[in-house]
Amino acid sequence: MYDVTTAISKGQREYQEDAVVADFNLGNPFGFAVLADGMGGHAAGDVASKIVVTEVFSELKFQFGEPESLEKDIATVLQDVARSANDCISAHVDENPGHQGMGATLVAPIIFEKRLYWISIGDSPLYLFRKGALTQLNEDHSMAPQIDVMVKTGQIDEETARNHPDRNCLTSVLMGDRIPKIDCRVEPTTLQTGDILVVASDGLQFLTDKQIQSTINRAKRKSSAQIAEALLSAVYKLKDPDQDNISFTVLKVS
Template sequence: MAHFHISASSRVGCVRTNNEDMILIGSELLRNDVYKTSFTTKADNRLLVAIADGMGGHNCGEVASEDSLTNLRFFFDDLPLNMTEGDLRQAMDNWLKSMCLAVEAKGKEDPIYRGMGTTLVAFLYYGGQYYWVNCGDSRLYRLHQGELTQLTTDHSLSNVLGLKTHSSQIVNCIGGGSTESYIDMANITGEVESGDTFMLCSDGLTDMVADEDVQALLEKKADADMLCEAADKAGGYDNVSVITIRVD
């Protein structure tokens, strides 16, 4: 059994006028807001936290991110508790396909939504196990015994081409006109122990704040809003959303 202290923050940044990010903590959706809660793991309970970074312009990126997390929330709540890891993976794949179809259908109904899409990164506690899920370039990090590790892999053009420089152009997302969207999902290996911190973020944080500076802030027990503030102080060129999960 572990006890989590969870903080979340989502900001528009210093340049853009519209926030297309969305955060999900359990049943709570938030944008342009801060939130804190706690959670104690048990064999028969579950937790989903996620960030979606919308794209598409014309205000529809925020629709894609909100629709996706709203849909994901109800999907996760309705899962039976006795699913195997393989069944859970298949269920997530099926969810992605249905969500992509829903985004595409919305674009056909109204041209303003055409081409909208969103990234997704999520941390799941389910069936006594911890998982992460990723589609796009939003990230999940783990601070464990003094080492900060990125658990997810960016679905970016630079990674596909094997380039060392970071590219903001992504090759995978929910919607966005993609016909072959996919989800990475993995069990978090190694014991989750007291002192660990997990951090989910949109690229509005990592494009502004270097990993070593993120680690220094996390080691000082900075909450999500403090990390968003660091991104804004560095220029705040994009929307920024962060979730921190500290383990007792």
């Protein structure tokens, strides 16, 4: 039912601050992925992302022992696991004061048959490609949406918006403190045969949405592994000296 591939690259960074894992067992009509994009520099951001992914993955894996019960309480469970991961970051910082300021985004899509739920904190995108069109499903907890509104109202032009110094400033993230915003949908999105999900860190967004859409469109009939390869190739072709870490999971509904 699901063809799933995960990819990760350091980009042009000296170290990897992303962490990603997917769990879709062959033949099972359910599964999930977890991705975190760390912040705080070497020996902090990478630790934060690993804490978040490890905590969320282990709890969801345990909860999937009873999938019907999990889906019934999915919103509560997802928010609880996010807060638990946040508490783990807080505990780590208490024991390691030098890591003060570390944090990570979180995006975790969960699928029961063809019913998609997710929890999202931060700016890591969850994309749905359907019938040739790419849509970001989750909220963007950064300044980017507000800056884009300034373009629509004529306050700034597109070039200024694209290079705005505050564009990537996060408005919500897991840092061990209060979580300002959590995107956790109560009603599921129904997936269709042929849909392609991409859950990613913002390193993939060095490509524009149009570039991501066209890349997937050209490879949509291929396997998830080939789609992932095409996306990485498109990023590498940019040859951007500031390319951030890239991590993502591609999921095809078959």
